[in-house]
Amino acid sequence: MANRGYDVVVDVDDHEGDLGHTDLQEDLEFHSSNFNDTQSSKITPDSTYQPPSSTSGSSKRYLWTLSFYAQFFAVDTSHVLHRCFSALVPRRPFLDILDGNPDLYGPFWIATTVVFILFLTGTISQYLASHHDQAFIYNFKLLSGAAGLIYGYTAIVPIALWGLLKWFGSGNAPGESSIGLVESWALYGYANVIWIPVALISWSPISVLNYVFVAVGFTVSAVFLTRNLWPVVSVTEAKVSRILVIGVVVAHAGLAIAIKFLFFA
Incomplete structure (x- = not known):
């Protein structure tokens, strides 16, 4: 029909045999249609609807589940490359670049590459x-030595530093800078990126050049570490903060000396 908004209801009596005997005035009735209202009520969402919340147990990540460790590898290549570049050319504090989302993907592959x-x-x-x-004999002890040195340093030293900072109360007061364990691993892991170019050019038979290359690698990475750790360390007592910074530099110097004399003597 041309009249929109109306439905046609045809009432046919059982005793009348065909439609030809229907009384149009009595049996044809027009009723207001609620089709548009019904359709709109189905399409318009209920603003008061709340999706069912997940159970508290499903949102927890436990140490023995893969989801707990997967969150530290949820980073793409562009983020890793940006963080590597920021470690080599520091313009902003590295903890600001991490922005509360530290990863272990970059530190693992950087250490493996080194x-x-x-x-x-x-x-x-x-x-x-x-x-x-x-005949030259390959010394595969170099491989195990490199793995023990790089993996051990990158894993153990950040744990020790994080534990000492917690022991001396860093970050306990409101507004104080603090660093988490994963952030500490990420900081040391990305500090290793300088050793990739250093290791590539330090095979020269000229010993003086090797000393210079390793010294440059030590200086760049040590400045990177102390610059980013100082806001966290400085909240402790003055004597403690100096001891912690000296300890960071000495431990890093030990890494540089080990690299020089174990691989490029």
């Missing part, structure tokens, strides 16, 4: 220093 490059360039350095009239 391990294999140290093994490769250390082998080349030993080959250049060997007597070429004898």
Whole structure:
């Protein structure tokens, strides 16, 4: 029909045999249609509706579940590259760049890359220093030594630092800067990125150049660490903060010395 908003209801009596005997005035009735209202009520969402909340147990992440560790690897390549560049060319505090989302993906692969490059360039350095009239034997102890040195330093030193900061009350007062364990791992992990170019060029048989390259790597990474740790360390007592900073520098110097004499002596 041309009249929108109306429904046609045809009432046919059972005793009348065909539609030809229907009385249009009695049997045809027009009623107001509520089709549009019904349709709009189905389409318009209820503003008071709240989705069922998940149970409290499903949102928890436990140490023995994969979801607990997966959250520390939820980072894409662009973020990792940006953090690597920020470690090499620090313009902003690195904890601000992490923005409360530290990752372990970048630190793991950076450390792994450093391990294999140290093994490769250390082998080349030993080959250049060997007597070429004898068969050269690969020293796979360099690989295990590099893995123990880099993985051990990157994992243990941040734990020790984080524990000492907690012991001396860093971040306990409101408004004080603090650092979490994963942030500490991320900070030390990304500090290792400087050792990739250093290890690539430190296989030279010229010992003085190797000292210079390793010294540059130590300086860049040590400045990066102390610059980002100082706001956290300085909230402790003055004597304690100085001891912690000196400890960070000494431990990092030990790493640089070990790299020099174990792989590029």
